[in-house]
Amino acid sequence: MVVSLVLPCYNPPPDWEQTVCSNYQSFCGSVQEAVELVIVMDGISTAVTKEAMHYLEQNIPGLKTVKYENNRGKGYAIRQGVAIATGSIILYTDIDFPYSPQSMLTIYKGLKEDEFDVGVGVKNEAYYAHVPFLRRVISRYLRFFIQLFLSMPITDTQCGLKGFNRSVVPLFLQTTIDRYLFDLEFIRNCFKSKKYRVKAIPVALNENVHFRRMDYRILFPEMVNFVKLLFGK
Numbered sequence: 001m002v003v004s005l006v007l008p009c010y011n012p013p014p015d016w017e018q019t020v021c022s023n024y025q026s027f028c029g030s031v032q033e034a035v036e037l038v039i040v041m042d043g044i045s046t047a048v049t050k051e052a053m054h055y056l057e058q059n060i061p062g063l064k065t066v067k068y069e070n071n072r073g074k075g076y077a078i079r080q081g082v083a084i085a086t087g088s089i090i091l092y093t094d095i096d097f098p099y100s101p102q103s104m105l106t107i108y109k110g111l112k113e114d115e116f117d118v119g120v121g122v123k124n125e126a127y128y129a130h131v132p133f134l135r136r137v138i139s140r141y142l143r144f145f146i147q148l149f150l151s152m153p154i155t156d157t158q159c160g161l162k163g164f165n166r167s168v169v170p171l172f173l174q175t176t177i178d179r180y181l182f183d184l185e186f187i188r189n190c191f192k193s194k195k196y197r198v199k200a201i202p203v204a205l206n207e208n209v210h211f212r213r214m215d216y217r218i219l220f221p222e223m224v225n226f227v228k229l230l231f232g233k
Contacts, residue, residue, distance in 0.1 A: 002088060004087030008040050017055045018055070092163070098160065106201055117165050117190075154198065181225045
C-alpha cells in the first residue's frame with residue numbers, strides 16, 4: 001500500500017527542506033510502508049532555491065513536485081497535489097509540519113484500519129495558547145458561525161492536518177475555494193453527501209511552532225466564500 005503526503009509550499013521558513021526531510025523520514029519509519037511525498041510550489045518563492053530542491057531530491061526517493069508561477073492559495077495547491085497523488089491513503093499538512101508525529105499517525109492508522117473515511121484534525125485548548133489573540137478570536141467566531149448556520153457535528157474545520165482514503169478523492173477535487181475555507185467546503189460536502197464516515201481526531205502542536213503574521217486582507221474574500229457555502233448546493 002502507498003500513502004501519499006501532500007504539502008503546499010509558499011514562502012516556507014528557513015531550513016524548510018531539512019524540516020521536510022526529517023519529518024518525512026520519521027513518518028516513513030513509523031508506517032513502514034511506501035510513502036509518496038508531493039510538494040506543491042504555490043507560486044514563486046525566494047526560499048525555494050535550487051540547492052533546497054536538490055537536497056530534497058537527494059533525500060526523498062520518488063519526490064513529486066508541482067510548480068506554477070503565481071500564488072493561488074492553499075486550497076488550490078492541495079487540490080493540485082491530491083490530483084497527482086497515487087496513494088490509497090492521502091494526508092495533507094503544512095510545509096513546516098506543525099502538528100505532532102503522533103497526530104499524523106493517529107489519522108493514518110484510523111484510515112488504514114478502516115475506522116473512518118475522512119480524518120479531520122481538531123485543535124485542543126493548548127493550541128489556542130500559542131495563537132495570536134486576533135487569530136484566536138477569528139477562529140472561535142468561525143466555529144460559532146459554522147455551528148449556527150451549517151449545523152455540522154465538526155466545527156473546527158480549519159486545522160491544517162487531514163486525511164482520507166482513495167474513495168474520497170473525487171469529492172475533494174470538487175472543492176472550488178482556493179484559499180483557507182476550502183477545508184470547510186470539503187468537510188461540509190462530506191457530510192452533505194452522507195456517503196463517508198467522518199471522524200474528528202484531536203491533534204497537538206509541536207513545540208516551538210511559530211505562526212506567521214496573518215494577511216487580514218483575506219478576511220473579506222473568505223467572508224464572501226462563507227456566504228456562498230451557506231447558499232450553495
